[in-house]
Amino acid sequence: MSKKILLSHGGGGEEMQSLISKLFFKHFGNEILDKMEDSAALHVKNNIAFTTDSFTVTPIFFNGGDIGKIAVAGTVNDLLSAGAKPLYISCGFIIEEGFLYEDLERIVISMKNELQKSGAKIVTGDTKVVPRGKADGIFINTSGIGETVCENISSHNLNEGDALIITNETGNHGACILANREELKVGGDLKSDCASLFEPILTLFERGIKPKAIRDATRGGLSAVLNEWALASNVGIEVNESDIPISNEVMGLCEIFGFEPYELANEGTMIICVKQEDTQKTLKILREFEECKKANIIGRVLNSHNKHVILKSPWGTSRFLELPKGELLPRIC
């Protein structure tokens, strides 16, 4: 019989101590966590960025990742998007009684592996177990602290003439979750883009690119990011449909289910706004990295079309790309 997580594993007593030392410390162990204090004592030289995300994705394991990988990559990417080098991460588990220990260990190992890509460390954590039926398997919160290495990245910074770059195909994560959930046998290898973009983004900073805005296009996808930026910066945005990389599999799924591909979530694809003169250098750097091979310039910032996003088709027509509405796909991350 498989070992299962029991209520006592979240009770604050002997069983919880055992779970912490035999599973979490074993895989996450580092000189800070090993001190076993309730809070981590840290020193950060520069300004810091601080972010949080809770993850409730279903299925827990999907093609290209799992809830553990996404929990680390999501918070690492949020920090990178703020111009910060990810350093310290907290990890709060809410686990349903009866959850398989081996699944928890698989998730923890996946987190450990994803942490290695950025060198960020889990330095503090918490485990709660709720009775059967009171949660759905496992939920994970990760909060992160990063050291700011590139200042003044903000969604309020867009100006006319700035270029918009996407780092990869869009919609892969959302489409993958949808396909996994519906147990669709989609041709090709539809796979989540879930990944920490530590290397490509840090390399941009190191080689002197100062992006004006960066955002990982998760819930609400490309549409949500562009609309939030247009609103925050009080500008118009124009993107060219034919320049937005989308796989045939994602297009196919969207046609079947009636989804807008630009609203599908990503978990390792970012939108970057740079000054016009930095466009080619940014693109060249990004494409050096496997996860950004398909990076492309998708559009530009305008003074017209105030606060709206315009999508131009290859046939010369154009339409508004609006902030997504309604249910979209729940529990995508």
Added chain:
Amino acid sequence: MSKKILLSHGGGGEEMQSLISKLFFKHFGNEILDKMEDSAALHVKNNIAFTTDSFTVTPIFFNGGDIGKIAVAGTVNDLLSAGAKPLYISCGFIIEEGFLYEDLERIVISMKNELQKSGAKIVTGDTKVVPRGKADGIFINTSGIGETVCENISSHNLNEGDALIITNETGNHGACILANREELKVGGDLKSDCASLFEPILTLFERGIKPKAIRDATRGGLSAVLNEWALASNVGIEVNESDIPISNEVMGLCEIFGFEPYELANEGTMIICVKQEDTQKTLKILREFEECKKANIIGRVLNSHNKHVILKSPWGTSRFLELPKGELLPRIC
């Protein structure tokens, strides 16, 4: 009909933006949050403490507090226990579809009120909504960053002769949750001790007390803290039963349900270890504050009884107080 939380409130689109601006920003608003970036940009001069906790308490509203108050007080107290002044808090909500909007607003207002006691600010957040039946109402994660104002507080610091002080009666929160859950009509006013101990603990630091260890005695109660300290510091601990403040109501409930009162959770009661010579000054300062009126010296650190906690009865007998085992009370915090 009451307004309810819908899946779309967590979808990353228009409805989520509306919830964020009309509810969260309305109550939590501050100059950092108002920038509406994914990560908060912060500056902390000194060393920092970083902590996280997820809250799944049921019932959500109880005598003396609610899940919002406990989520703020718990993280504030964890930072104080590390010698840090709480500054910045993140807030991740996981909400079940159909949760009442008015209950969410009541929780948010409760968080706002509790934040005022320490001046800590919510600077970044996240909202996920899961379908009906996939969570139990609402879960909240708070992670916190504090500025270290008193260095070297650690569970590894205990030495022979050090004194152990409790800041209040023990077991009130656990007993209150139990009574609320069982709908017991217990005599008197059994009320959770849930509170941020910002003022009393900061005052200790400001008046020159340098505690060796501090811990808020949450899950596992007094027993868990003392056992973890004995183990971490490789010492024995002796506490006197008659010196541990416990209300008659808590004693009564423990007798009915067969609970050990020292294992019941607190949410605003700490254990403080100080050098022998600081004992009276510490006690005097603590008792200046309403929430610590019943502070008392409960025992001392020994070189004998290696790693064990000894409870001495008023009749001269003694027994081991052990690290709690088994289920205790689930979802106490």
